[in-house]
Amino acid sequence: MPQTMIEEGRRFYAAQAWMxxxxxxxxxxxxVPVPGPDLLSWAFSAFLVGREQQSLEILTRAFRGFLDAGDAAPAARTAFWLAFAHEMHGDPVRAEAWGRRLAALVEDAGLDAERALVCSGLGHAALSSSEPAGIERALELSRQAIEIARPAGDTDTAVLSSLSAGWALLRLGRRAAGLAELDEAMAVVNCGDVPTPLVNGVAYCSVISASLRMLDVARAREWTMAASDWCAGHPELVPFRGECLVHRSVVKMLDGDWPGALTEAVRAGERLRAADVGPASYQLGELHRLAGRFTEAEEAYRVANSAGRRPEPGLMLLRLAQGRTDAAVLSARRLERETEGDVERSELLPAYVEVMAAASALEEAHSGAEELLSLARALPSALLTARAVTAIGTARFTAGDAVDAAGSLRDASIRWHELGLPYSEARSRAQLGRCYAALGDDEAASLEFEAARAAFERLGAAPDLAALPGSAPSPSGPLTAREMDVVRLVAKGLTNRAVAERLVLSEKTVARHLANVYSKLGIASRAAATAYVYDHGLL
Structure with a gap:
């Protein structure tokens, strides 16, 4: 019977039925004690369904068993996975200790193929260096690991090392080579040639993160779809649903799926440890800010800051949306002095130009836009170019040059449309409409405002919608009048039946209105709807 169950476990693991x-x-x-090789399958299964501590205990047991039996090669490989698992578990000290144990074992036993594991681990660790020499070392070690692993048929190590090499190249400014290296690793993953599912998850997370950092929206979108399909095919999977969900939320937000982005960000916050929740909280802040839920945005940025993720530029833009322009300008000037690195400045400058333009700080808005344009010329990215052209148009309009501003913003709106980013396109078109209005072309202005209004309504971008010419500012945000009637009564404690009686509607209609409210506001309960009503003074 025990042997039968072991065979069952092997079959289930091969079928990726990990639970x-x-x-x-x-x-x-x-x-009967499970044999060493099967202990690894057992440990991987435990890790993949979220039982990380149990996985570590099983891996430790397997390592001791291999070591006692004198099987140095599988012991070394198990030490590698222990280092890997401890790092993913958020325990770098133990991960480093297991890395040293691995290196000593490989050296003492004179192992050849397992040297790839040592080089791969050291290469990954060297990526944390802030010095170019350290990053060069990471690239060198990763290359060594690949050269050993590929002839030995060690696909796991080859893929992990290719990911590290790709990131090293990106850190060294070799963008095309870095992305090509990452694509090569993903080609192996997509062919199904990676034996350990953990590596698949790491690969998807790594390439999506790199794509976003390089502002390559098309690449990020493509790999996000692939990762979503992979996760959907493995509903038991728990890892790679924390930080990776943040990346997926960002892509969904850019694509205009704000409810989906909010769901992913909330789930990410639930999956991540408190110390690692900063990126998820910042992303929540962004989504709340864009939808006009300023109280929730403020709290999310506060949590992000407490968890070590700087809350800007989102908090700075929140202050601007709240009408606290002076506070936004102070933050913008401080951040402009503090922020270094081309990638970091390319993220800050669009917000910096927006704030300075709102404050009529013409020279600073122009300087920020020109720097952004210079970065776009140096860093080939359609997204960055669209940001730069938008900033140039904004700065020109602020300076009173409506003619040239209109040309830049028209170009920007086309670029955003081609990228498939509806919110950014709508903002460009709204600003373009203001240019046309300043030039006296009311018909052209009306067309742009109409297009922007439709997009903002569809997205639920309440602050942008209220800021459009001809729009009466409304604290109700994206809700219709009837939806407001329903949510006000819900906030007073009425049941759906009581709301239906009061408004002379069917309960089914009330439920539908309430579902629309939840979707537009990105909430999931009557309590949250009630809080929204009170926070925005809608009673």
Missing amino acids: AALEAFERADRD
């Missing part, structure tokens, strides 16, 4: 494999190995182990 079933975990349970089969557990039942078998009650009667």
